[in-house]
Amino acid sequence: MKNIETKKVRVINKETLIVTVDISKVTNVGYCRCPNGIEVKPFSFMNNTQGFNTFWCRIVKTKNANNLKDVVVGYEPTGPYGEPLTHFIRKKKVKLIQINPMHTKRVKELDGNSPNKTDQKDPKVIADIIELGHALAIVQPEGSAAELRRLTHARERAMRRRTAIFNQLQDLVFVIFPEFSQVFKDVKTRSARFLLENCPTPEDIIKYKLKNLTITLRKVSRGQLGEERARELYAAAKSSVGVREGRQSILFEIKEILSIIETTESFVTEIEKEMSHHLEKIS
Numbered sequence: 001m002k003n004i005e006t007k008k009v010r011v012i013n014k015e016t017l018i019v020t021v022d023i024s025k026v027t028n029v030g031y032c033r034c035p036n037g038i039e040v041k042p043f044s045f046m047n048n049t050q051g052f053n054t055f056w057c058r059i060v061k062t063k064n065a066n067n068l069k070d071v072v073v074g075y076e077p078t079g080p081y082g083e084p085l086t087h088f089i090r091k092k093k094v095k096l097i098q099i100n101p102m103h104t105k106r107v108k109e110l111d112g113n114s115p116n117k118t119d120q121k122d123p124k125v126i127a128d129i130i131e132l133g134h135a136l137a138i139v140q141p142e143g144s145a146a147e148l149r150r151l152t153h154a155r156e157r158a159m160r161r162r163t164a165i166f167n168q169l170q171d172l173v174f175v176i177f178p179e180f181s182q183v184f185k186d187v188k189t190r191s192a193r194f195l196l197e198n199c200p201t202p203e204d205i206i207k208y209k210l211k212n213l214t215i216t217l218r219k220v221s222r223g224q225l226g227e228e229r230a231r232e233l234y235a236a237a238k239s240s241v242g243v244r245e246g247r248q249s250i251l252f253e254i255k256e257i258l259s260i261i262e263t264t265e266s267f268v269t270e271i272e273k274e275m276s277h278h279l280e281k282i283s
Contacts (some may be wrong), residue, residue: 016072023085026043040058055085072130075098075100101212143280169196175243182236194216201247205233214227
């Protein structure tokens with residue numbers, strides 16, 4: 001999971017029960033191994049309260065039956081699917097550790113000559129890796145640190161969506177006005193987006209008139225663009241080879257995309273405000 005920090009640690013002794021979990025979206029597979037080799041065969045439990053309690057009862061029963069003092073619970077990182085379970089386990093008196101997926105793959109290849117995933121095999125492989133000392137201790141942030149980590153991830157996802165949607169916008173504009181991207185190399189600029197919002201087709205540019213186009217560009221760009229760029233765009237519009245068939249549907253989508261971009265950017269601004277707030281708390 002991305003919301004944790006790890007460091008390599010050796011956690012096994014003669015009084016430690018190794019518990020491992022193969023985590024999935026709906027049903028997890030647990031496994032217990034004692035220092036003397038006694039094991040509880042892999043068992044399934046759901047990602048809900050009943051399933052977690054069943055998992056914990058199995059751990060406690062095995063620990064007590066074998067007179068063990070410590071419990072180590074190990075798993076492979078699985079994105080969001082493991083978070084409810086790991087937060088449940090953190091409230092118990094256990095050591096929570098992670099396994100590098102690359103180690104799991106290599107051990108599976110040695111053990112069964114196949115790196116393929118099997119629910120019954122994976123928990124045992126994780127236990128083997130823990131016994132070899134290739135475990136990663138977990139430090140999970142709390143409070144403002146946790147909020148800051150989540151906000152950072154949210155911002156990264158929003159920026160990726162923004163990039164993807166801008167790419168879609170460029171593709172659509174190219175169909176109806178391919179020369180536009182030759183005049184405005186970057187559709188992310190304020191001027192380009194204003195024009196696509198108000199006069200996205202070559203005909204719209206021509207109707208707008210060169211004089212008005214010059215004034216508008218100078219105003220929207222805050223003086224960076226003027227008559228030269230306006231003439232270039234106007235000339236491109238007059239000789240455009242843009243497609244007209246099905247254009248209304250494309251214009252409808254362009255309008256929607258511009259709206260999504262604006263919403264995404266407002267969202268990012270709010271995220272950054274929240275990030276600053278939690279940074280102040282941490283410092």
